[in-house]
Amino acid sequence: MKNLVLFLGILLVSCAAKSVKIEVSNSLDADRKGEIVEVETAALAADFNLESYILKDGNGKEVAYQLSANGDRLIFQADVPAKSSATYSLQKGTPSPVAVRTQARFVPERSDDFAWENDIAAFRMYGPALEKIENPSNGVDIWMKYINEPVMDSIYAGRLRKLSYHEDNGLGGFDSYDVGHTLGAGGNALYTSQLWIGEAFDRYEILESGPLRSVFKLIYDTIRVGDTYYEETFTITTDAGSILNKGEVRYRGLEQAIQLGTGVYMHGDSVNTFYDKENKVLTYTFNTVTNKGVPQGQTFLGLYVPGATSDSFVENKQYIVLGDYKIGDTFTYYFGGISSRWKFSTEEAWLKALTQFSQAKKEPLKVAIL
Numbered sequence: 001m002k003n004l005v006l007f008l009g010i011l012l013v014s015c016a017a018k019s020v021k022i023e024v025s026n027s028l029d030a031d032r033k034g035e036i037v038e039v040e041t042a043a044l045a046a047d048f049n050l051e052s053y054i055l056k057d058g059n060g061k062e063v064a065y066q067l068s069a070n071g072d073r074l075i076f077q078a079d080v081p082a083k084s085s086a087t088y089s090l091q092k093g094t095p096s097p098v099a100v101r102t103q104a105r106f107v108p109e110r111s112d113d114f115a116w117e118n119d120i121a122a123f124r125m126y127g128p129a130l131e132k133i134e135n136p137s138n139g140v141d142i143w144m145k146y147i148n149e150p151v152m153d154s155i156y157a158g159r160l161r162k163l164s165y166h167e168d169n170g171l172g173g174f175d176s177y178d179v180g181h182t183l184g185a186g187g188n189a190l191y192t193s194q195l196w197i198g199e200a201f202d203r204y205e206i207l208e209s210g211p212l213r214s215v216f217k218l219i220y221d222t223i224r225v226g227d228t229y230y231e232e233t234f235t236i237t238t239d240a241g242s243i244l245n246k247g248e249v250r251y252r253g254l255e256q257a258i259q260l261g262t263g264v265y266m267h268g269d270s271v272n273t274f275y276d277k278e279n280k281v282l283t284y285t286f287n288t289v290t291n292k293g294v295p296q297g298q299t300f301l302g303l304y305v306p307g308a309t310s311d312s313f314v315e316n317k318q319y320i321v322l323g324d325y326k327i328g329d330t331f332t333y334y335f336g337g338i339s340s341r342w343k344f345s346t347e348e349a350w351l352k353a354l355t356q357f358s359q360a361k362k363e364p365l366k367v368a369i370l
Contacts (some may be wrong), residue, residue: 019056019091020044021370026080027363030356034241035365036213039074041067043369044090054093058086064098066212075213077241080365087370100150101240104214106204110156114204116214116245118238119148120338122155122173123185123245125218126200138198138220138232139184139265144288144299144339145173166291176288176296182265183318185301186335188234188249190225191261191322195315198223198232212240228254230327243343243353244304244334255327262308262333263320264301271298272347273319275312279358280305282312284319285347288339297340300350304334304358334361 022039026032046053048067055063055076065076080086104116112127122143126136143165145151151172155165168174177185181197189195201218208215220232230253237246249260266273269287276282282303288296307323314320325331334357344350 019089020046022088022090023085023368023370024078024080024088025085025366025368026082027366028356028359029082030359031082032078032080032360032365034077034079035360036075036239036242037078037365037367038068039367039369041072041074044074046090051092052094053090054095056089056091058088062096063088064212065095066098066210069208077212078365098211100211101148102210102212102214102238103150103152104206104209104216104236104238106206107156110159112200114201114216114218115152115156116216116236116238117143117145117150117152118214118240118242119145120241120243120343121145121336122152123238123336124152126179127204128200128202131200135181136200137179137181137184137187138189138201138218138223138234139179139182139187140335141175141179142177142185142299142301142337143173143175144296144337144341146339146342147172164291168290168294168296174290174296176290176299178267179265182316183261183263183320184265185337186245186247186262186264186303188247188260188262188331188333190223190230190251190325191259192225195261195318195320196223196225201234207235214238223251225258228256230254242336243338243357244302244336246332246334248330248332250330251325251327253327258325258327259310259322260307260325260331261318261320261322262303262305262335263312263318264303266314266317266319273312273314274351275321276351276355277308277311279355280308280321281351281354281358282319282321283347283351283354298347299337299339300344300347301337302335302350302354304354304361306333306358306361307331
């Protein structure tokens with residue numbers, strides 16, 4: 001009997017210590033560092049409602065993770081060498097707190113902005129309250145960060161203390177980009193013989209809000225194209241460590257032959273534009289200067305537009321590419337930017353990172369449960 005009790009005890013300990021192995025494979029010749037991967041929780045035989053779990057890498061180091069809002073996916077950042085694989089293990093235990101690397105929120109205290117960020121840059125788009133003051137667009141504004149930690153709440157709070165967010169007040173980032181009624185830093189617009197840039201969003205919906213991934217929708221009720229009006233839904237995903245946001249845009253309304261333009265507004269002291277047609281990567285560089293004229297390096301903007309079908313061109317200071325579009329379909333592209341004070345100090349380094357980003361999207365990391 002004692003032997004049976006001992007055997008059962010060992011079996012219980014063994015089951016409790018059992019872990020699920022997750023293999024992440026990289027088919028590219030380049031290392032993949034901090035890239036977000038997803039695993040369906042159903043495949044893990046883990047019940048996150050009843051148990052807590054720790055995720056570890058192959059060296060036994062704990063890895064931060066996020067559960068999707070409905071609990072069906074495990075999200076974490078993987079490091080996988082070129083042409084190789086990495087193994088992670090999930091086992092029962094109490095995980096450490098996860099540092100916030102992404103967040104998204106409505107900002108009623110600043111004329112209905114909707115703002116979001118990851119550890120690369122911060123962004124915002126304009127809401128209905130601003131229409132009473134200015135002539136805003138559905139373009140994207142970018143704030144240049146130079147720290148890993150979140151900055152947008154501190155910057156907005158600083159504004160309430162009369163600190164201009166157009167100056168670097170030591171809060172980890174600032175706004176040096178003018179959007180006006182343009183595409184801004186990676187917006188989109190329907191295109192016939194011209195760009196039909198929209199106005200401020202009407203409604204929003206937050207689907208995920210960090211710490212490693214944030215997802216939200218902005219809905220525009222009346223996008224005008226000539227005498228016709230369309231509804232636009234723009235779904236944006238920002239991931240920790242990702243140099244570009246994912247944008248999924250869908251227009252609803254009268255069907256017609258039309259294209260979709262994506263791009264950036266060229267303003268201030270423009271330095272360079274470049275379009276890599278093979279990899280569908282567009283870049284724009286300008287010198288960064290605060291409102292008081294203080295130089296702050298350079299800003300690098302970038303897009304990856306898989307559905308681009310045109311050469312790049314400039315229209316009303318918008319540097320854009322066009323893609324074929326059918327009303328009602330979803331058009332996916334990627335947009336973002338970074339300060340030369342943070343992560344990438346040169347145009348060359350930024351372009352290399354964008355090219356690798358495009359290649360990674362074509363050949364995503366593969367996940368298998370062992």
